[in-house]
Amino acid sequence: MLLACPDRPGIVAAVTERLLARGWNILSLEQHVEGKKWFFMRVLAEASDPEADRVGAELLALGERLDGTVRLHDPQQRMRIGLLVTREPACAVDLLVRGRLGQLPGVIPVVVSNRPELAWLGETFDVGFHHIPDDDRSEHERRTLELLELSGVELVVLARYMKVLSADFLRHYPNAVINIHHSFLPSFKGAHPYQQAWERGVKVIGATAHYATVDLDEGPIISQDVAPVTHQHSAVMMADSGRDIERRVLAQAVLAHLEHRIIIHERRTIVFHPDGLDR
Amino acid sequence: MLLACPDRPGIVAAVTERLLARGWNILSLEQHVEGKKWFFMRVLAEASDPEADRVGAELLALGERLDGTVRLHDPQQRMRIGLLVTREPACAVDLLVRGRLGQLPGVIPVVVSNRPELAWLGETFDVGFHHIPDDDRSEHERRTLELLELSGVELVVLARYMKVLSADFLRHYPNAVINIHHSFLPSFKGAHPYQQAWERGVKVIGATAHYATVDLDEGPIISQDVAPVTHQHSAVMMADSGRDIERRVLAQAVLAHLEHRIIIHERRTIVFHPDGLDR
Amino acid sequence: MLLACPDRPGIVAAVTERLLARGWNILSLEQHVEGKKWFFMRVLAEASDPEADRVGAELLALGERLDGTVRLHDPQQRMRIGLLVTREPACAVDLLVRGRLGQLPGVIPVVVSNRPELAWLGETFDVGFHHIPDDDRSEHERRTLELLELSGVELVVLARYMKVLSADFLRHYPNAVINIHHSFLPSFKGAHPYQQAWERGVKVIGATAHYATVDLDEGPIISQDVAPVTHQHSAVMMADSGRDIERRVLAQAVLAHLEHRIIIHERRTIVFHPDGLDR
């Protein structure tokens, strides 16, 4: 359960009392108050009681009474992920490897690329690979969207997908498109961030995973990480080091999304901690 | 409020219901369940009601009913800190500077050292400096303890204090003596850890703040941090880099203790997050 | 010795042969070639021979023949540092502490501030503190410059000095004014970077030490570092965490400058490694 609402006394008591009354045991609870104005909470609970399901409607109603929103998820249900990739396959490979090794609570049924030479991704990891040419940009997007929906994709991951998605595309996947940008945003937006970083002479490079919005590189940030560089790093070496940061940052963001640990509030994200339960 | 007890359903509901009933508003709540067996919680709340104080006795009683322990603290009350230091003043200076700049929710009334040449610490930071010779070890400890108690010290910080404290001393300050060890424990216990680290050829060095126990360097760890080193670092350079890690790690641990964010459970610590309230 | 020149075969051989011939023993040598076009080198050497001084003129002449520049420094000579600070004293205090603890190969004879309430810095650390009001900005700058020159200051450190220096001031201290900016440049230039960072919802904050130039926040970067933040960090908490990054990054940059380990090339810096000699 994810809850976001204006802050007021008694919210935790109201939610926990309800869960208790319906026979739910709380496994993990994390809350966050922002400036005494907004309240956010994530609760993971398990039920033994056959009547336990009735709590769902009650919590949704509670959310309404609190002028907020409640989202309920079943952690057993594995989300379906679609990967979009253009030239650089390292991030996509990393997610496919994690899927193969059982480290992702999700499945990747489909990979889409404008590059036919990436077809090996499909063969190697035994997923559906689709080459969709991008000579006609809107046709490319239309066919991609159709394919994703056909595959029942619920989360779209732009794993180094160097194209801007239209507002229409994003409307089909509200808050469900994650992009990896290969710089430490808001530094070096746009194209060739490593070259930009080299020219500026920075001593640390980074990567940013964020929800995609119509304003490119302006969406809510989910995770960021960095690595030190020196004058000895050319732009090419930065890109090499950067690849390891990118894949780590993207995997973190995707994992948080799959585990329903993210609430988007205006332009920022609340990313709750992993709940510490071994599965 | 800090609570530790065996895990069972309904704990959060019981606590939050009690606070609500007595007119307390929860500012921050963090809980942790360990292996479905132990439950730990920290709640920061503020009251408007004059009757609100009665909740204290109720929460203590609740703690007993849960076969656990409840500790209640008033965050307004500033703890009194005694610093013990032998040869290396950098960590002590750092805490004194943080006190001077208003970054510590505590006061440092007294610094004790076996080195008269550190008297400048007292003058520079306007605190009581006491030189207590250590030719007679037990006499040194007896006088130190007397002085700390006389100064109303509640937290003893061993800011690079290269002596072993007796079980008797520690009994006077249960779970209230923090030591900084200049290695990444459990690596390089005992004397000269940087020299040991150099000889082993490690590529990362670190520091560890922990509660002092009779088993030297074996107490519950509060915070640790590290920095990369290369073959270019001699043992002396490691010690130089290390000083910055030590003071950072020690300050983190002291801050967590002063903000009542630590529960010790067997040999481990639960260190709750800073509560995110601007003061 | 610091050398920057266009790359060509035989440079290392020419320099080392010259040093050998004049009885110098190389303690440390580091070179860097940028894109096969530019060559940079730092050599630390010691002489036993009384005639050894003659090598200085020879190396300067060699630099000219290579169409480059050679700078010679005596590491025994301790540089004189002037600190400029406005409201936030933490960075200035850190440098003063390092000076007091013997961790800086330089001396700090003078601290200048527009804030009379920072006079305690002078008393505490026994350095000349000068309050220079800034009602008249150009008068403030003129008097500051006069004072720095009178004190024989060779390196000016803007230790959280929230004012723009004129081109005229900078001309008096070419490549010798180091500024600390409390963000990870080029992100969040200008005022209130922590507030900007909070609004953008970044997950990592940072600090940047750079040479001051007339283009504010655009000078060559010397050092940068970062720390992770979460949604739990308010802008005030970011500023608190940030203070520790700032002082670390500034100290690194100042140390590199004092040890003559920096070459500025166009808009970037070559920062050679510490030479690994215990002093």
Add this chain to the structure above:
Amino acid sequence: MLLACPDRPGIVAAVTERLLARGWNILSLEQHVEGKKWFFMRVLAEASDPEADRVGAELLALGERLDGTVRLHDPQQRMRIGLLVTREPACAVDLLVRGRLGQLPGVIPVVVSNRPELAWLGETFDVGFHHIPDDDRSEHERRTLELLELSGVELVVLARYMKVLSADFLRHYPNAVINIHHSFLPSFKGAHPYQQAWERGVKVIGATAHYATVDLDEGPIISQDVAPVTHQHSAVMMADSGRDIERRVLAQAVLAHLEHRIIIHERRTIVFHPDGLDR
């Protein structure tokens, strides 16, 4: 060229003069002096002259005159790597992925495991997979060694290979067996390091890549890295986080070995920086 010898004046001059005389252009040169007693250097150079090859014998002779050792390598030659893995495939997969993506200056012709269920590694990455049972430990080792030699393997990587190699095996691959240990050595040697780390309550976990020697977990360390953990991490979660550190640390070590950037000196390693040349 890698050189290790007792320190004395004139070494750099002697080497660079020789290279210059034979028409070699130095692309990168890094040296290190340890305690004024030992001298280490790595030089990367390219030749245009057809006579340039004669420098090889001259440098080897120079090494002898300096009472040291000289090793010469051709960076164009790609080393052959054999992977040994038991239960945990993540590190092996990471190296195979890097090989597939062209990020390793080496080839992996062979993977050996005692687990038949890892056969998918061979199919997925199109390399020879060999299941060698380990019921008879010495027979397992004998067959493994035979296979590695047959495949022309020059570097053996123990990518989570939970077995002790005999002195005899190691004699066949002197200084050419790299192991990844899933703790921050010398902490938590031996079995189940994450469980040990959890029990000790550390706040940072790590991984260590080192050359394998007969003393288990005591060989010269090549690279180490760490990640923070909190009380919220169970031993299983530590193992999950740890996997990302392990693969990063192992890849760093393997890369340094493949690029001939490592000199082993007694129990420590000199790991020269990447030479900054784009390939």
